[in-house]
Amino acid sequence: MYPAPFDYHRANSVDEAIGMLSDIGEGARVMAGGQSLLPVLKMRFDELTDIVDIGRIPDLNQIEENGNGVSIGALTTHSCIAASALAGSVPILLDCASGIADVQVRSRGTIGGSVASGDPSCDWPALLHTLDAEIQCQGPNGTRTLDINGFVEDLYQTALQPSEIITGIRFKRPGAGSGGAYCAFKRCAPAYPTTSVGVQLTITDGQVESARVALGSSGLTPIRAQQAEAELEGQSLGAGQIGRAADAAVAASDPVDDQRGSADFKRQLIAHLTKRAIGIAERRASGEQVVNSHEYY
Amino acid sequence: MSERIGITVTVNGTRYEREVEPRLLLVQLIREELRLTGTHIGCDTSYCGACTILLDGEPVKSCTMLAVQADGGEVLTVEGLEKDGKLHPLQEAFSEHHGLQCGYCTPGMLMSAYYLLEQNPDPSNAEIRKGIQGNLCRCTGYKNIFAAISDAAAKMQTGS
Ligand SMILES: Cc1cc2nc3c(=O)[nH]c(=O)nc-3n(C[C@H](O)[C@H](O)[C@H](O)COP(=O)(O)OP(=O)(O)OC[C@H]3O[C@@H](n4cnc5c(N)ncnc54)[C@H](O)[C@@H]3O)c2cc1C
Ligand code: FES
Numbered sequence: 001m002y003p004a005p006f007d008y009h010r011a012n013s014v015d016e017a018i019g020m021l022s023d024i025g026e027g028a029r030v031m032a033g034g035q036s037l038l039p040v041l042k043m044r045f046d047e048l049t050d051i052v053d054i055g056r057i058p059d060l061n062q063i064e065e066n067g068n069g070v071s072i073g074a075l076t077t078h079s080c081i082a083a084s085a086l087a088g089s090v091p092i093l094l095d096c097a098s099g100i101a102d103v104q105v106r107s108r109g110t111i112g113g114s115v116a117s118g119d120p121s122c123d124w125p126a127l128l129h130t131l132d133a134e135i136q137c138q139g140p141n142g143t144r145t146l147d148i149n150g151f152v153e154d155l156y157q158t159a160l161q162p163s164e165i166i167t168g169i170r171f172k173r174p175g176a177g178s179g180g181a182y183c184a185f186k187r188c189a190p191a192y193p194t195t196s197v198g199v200q201l202t203i204t205d206g207q208v209e210s211a212r213v214a215l216g217s218s219g220l221t222p223i224r225a226q227q228a229e230a231e232l233e234g235q236s237l238g239a240g241q242i243g244r245a246a247d248a249a250v251a252a253s254d255p256v257d258d259q260r261g262s263a264d265f266k267r268q269l270i271a272h273l274t275k276r277a278i279g280i281a282e283r284r285a286s287g288e289q290v291v292n293s294h295e296y297y
Numbered sequence: 298m299s300e301r302i303g304i305t306v307t308v309n310g311t312r313y314e315r316e317v318e319p320r321l322l323l324v325q326l327i328r329e330e331l332r333l334t335g336t337h338i339g340c341d342t343s344y345c346g347a348c349t350i351l352l353d354g355e356p357v358k359s360c361t362m363l364a365v366q367a368d369g370g371e372v373l374t375v376e377g378l379e380k381d382g383k384l385h386p387l388q389e390a391f392s393e394h395h396g397l398q399c400g401y402c403t404p405g406m407l408m409s410a411y412y413l414l415e416q417n418p419d420p421s422n423a424e425i426r427k428g429i430q431g432n433l434c435r436c437t438g439y440k441n442i443f444a445a446i447s448d449a450a451a452k453m454q455t456g457s
């Protein structure tokens with residue numbers, strides 16, 4: 001399958017990319033790794049006239065740590081994140097990065113593309129809700145920083161303005177007493193999750209001080225399950241609290257029947273993954289090493 | 298008609314210069330322009346991994362990349378595994394262990410396995426499974442493929 005014809009432009013800097021996008025206008029699309037865009041073009045679901053390839057812009061694929069601030073360049077691939085020292089010490093990042101698709105997709109696909117695609121099945125946007133991440137953007141009117149909450153506005157629709165690109169992702173490194181887990185269930189490696197749940201807990205003296213619960217592949221956008229967080233905060237974790245949080249996560253979800261499963265099946269899965277993610281997050285918060293990643297049968 | 302783009306790609310050590318349509322997929326460059334038909338197209342939708350090649354040392358699905366994205370890059374395809382008329386130990390092991398039946402998935406399997414052993418010369422069974430999780434086989438049931446990869450790893454370690 002060929003994509004329909006288009007013109008191709010390779011940008012060597014962020015400014016050059018923004019210039020190209022503004023000059024071309026409506027028919028232009030950014031391409032990073034192409035792992036979401038190319039399948040869409042091959043199916044001819046999008047009618048574009050021009051591709052602006054940002055994949056080679058230098059310095060956008062760096063992971064930097066400054067005090068407890070972390071920034072990940074938009075072009076950093078899933079496999080680079082999985083192999084990074086950062087993922088070694090913030091295991092929720094490893095859960096996600098090493099479980100996306102398969103080795104081949106992970107060597108090309110980028111975190112920026114995952115967030116910019118506005119695809120509720122992409123794992124990074126859901127995960128980044130658990131870290132209160134900020135999205136750094138640059139466009140014709142300069143730079144701005146947007147909260148991940150609300151960044152994905154609707155199915156395939158983000159807060160990005162025309163000709164604006166994501167340059168990086170920023171968040172604070174979770175501190176001592178904080179642990180997270182990202183649990184996703186999928187049909188096979190090269191498939192998007194059926195559903196996924198990310199949890200980050202900060203636990204002090206046996207009590208949950210703060211909680212984040214976010215769902216992927218569970219509705220038209222990534223979903224932050226605030227009622228589930230409220231069920232956990234201020235509590236010491238027991239089966240009752242965890243069960244109520246799982247129920248609240250299910251209530252926040254809005255899954256549909258599709259080839260990945262029925263909405264009912266997905267709701268059961270969300271409950272199960274929420275409980276599992278809370279359990280792993282709690283153990284990690286106490287300093288235990290727990291191996292976890294996407295699961296499939 | 299879109300403007301053609303000049304690209305240079307080194308495939309299995311040979312440098313090629315071509316003027317290509319931007320929409321040309323890397324797998325089509327490899328198979329149709331360069332006539333290296335060892336790399337297969339299975340699903341053409343990013344699912345099966347039959348089209349796996351290494352680009353600058355990393356495995357990619359060549360049906361899900363544009364040829365222009367590989368400009369300046371080094372590609373390794375299944376044809377590049379053989380050295381001086383001698384099959385690669387992985388190829389020998391696939392043959393010995395009956396790690397293929399129809400052979401459709403084999404070029405991609407070999408490339409993913411080659412990358413796995415470059416990264417991890419002594420993989421566990423679980424690591425072998427994870428290493429070829431992006432490659433589907435409709436014939437073998439995978440068992441003989443796992444056996445072939447672990448045998449090749451052992452032979453490459455002892456140099457025999
Ligand atoms: C077989 C297969 C299975 C997959 N399974 C999973 C999975 O399980 N989980 C998962 O999370 N993902 C999965 N993916 C998607 C993969 O993670 C993609 O890499 C990712 O979603 C997009 O990154 P990309 O760099 O390839 O973006 P591209 O495909 O290049 O771009 C995607 C979209 O974002 C825009 N864009 C890209 N970068 C920027 C930027 N910096 N600024 C502004 N706009 C930008 C593009 O214009 C386009 O609209 C899968 C993909 C495939 C092919
Ligand atoms: S042909 Fe490329 S993944 Fe199937």
Ligand code: FES
Pocket residue numbers: 396397398399400401402403433434435436437
């Ligand atoms: S041997 Fe036939 S698909 Fe693998």
